[in-house]
Amino acid sequence: QFTSAISLCSQSLMLAKAKEEWDQEIVDKQAEKERYLSERVTPLHTSGLSLSQLQDLCRELHEKVEIVDEERYDIEAKCNHNTREIKDLKIKVLDLRGKFKRPPLRRVRVSADAMLRALLGSKHKVSMDLRANLKSVKKEDTEKERPVEVGDWRKNVEAMSGMEGRKKMFDAAKSPTGQ
Numbered sequence: 047q048f049t050s051a052i053s054l055c056s057q058s059l060m061l062a063k064a065k066e067e068w069d070q071e072i073v074d075k076q077a078e079k080e081r082y083l084s085e086r087v088t089p090l091h092t093s094g095l096s097l098s099q100l101q102d103l104c105r106e107l108h109e110k111v112e113i114v115d116e117e118r119y120d121i122e123a124k125c126n127h128n129t130r131e132i133k134d135l136k137i138k139v140l141d142l143r144g145k146f147k148r149p150p151l152r153r154v155r156v157s158a159d160a161m162l163r164a165l166l167g168s169k170h171k172v173s174m175d176l177r178a179n180l181k182s183v184k185k186e187d188t189e190k191e192r193p194v195e196v197g198d199w200r201k202n203v204e205a206m207s208g209m210e211g212r213k214k215m216f217d218a219a220k221s222p223t224g225q
Contacts, residue, residue, distance in 0.1 A: 092100065
């Protein structure tokens with residue numbers, strides 16, 4: 047209970063700090079926006095202007111708005127074109143991935159000489175016979191020594207059940223001949 051209370055308290059402190067920073071970030075963004083607008087936009091002085099001067103000012107502002115609107119439209123059209131092109135390219139990539147299947151790899155038997163020739167090219171002059179260095183091991187006929195008993199399996203299970211059967215198995219494992 048004590049650790050859960052501590053974790054709950056720490057979570058609430060972290061949330062309060064995060065909210066504080068978020069509010070500060072909003073205030074900073076608003077101040078940056080106001081600073082930017084005060085630099086870029088000069089205040090309008092309309093007091094003391096005649097009707098014709100006000101009309102000229104309105105025409106001038108309308109022309110500026112049209113220019114900015116045209117630029118915004120061009121940028122929006124380029125952005126839409128780029129997003130469509132990206133979408134089409136993604137679809138092409140997915141189509142290309144789906145069409146080709148990787149072939150299953152096959153084992154290829156290559157001799158040591160052929161491998162060295164492939165790796166070293168014409169520099170390879172020494173032939174290596176790796177099989178000559180291997181020891182030759184003769185397979186012993188162990189199956190002939192062990193007679194295979196074919197009998198009723200139920201008798202074998204009954205004979206091996208209980209402690210006597212375990213002793214027989216233990217003795218059989220101890221002896222080298224298996225008897």
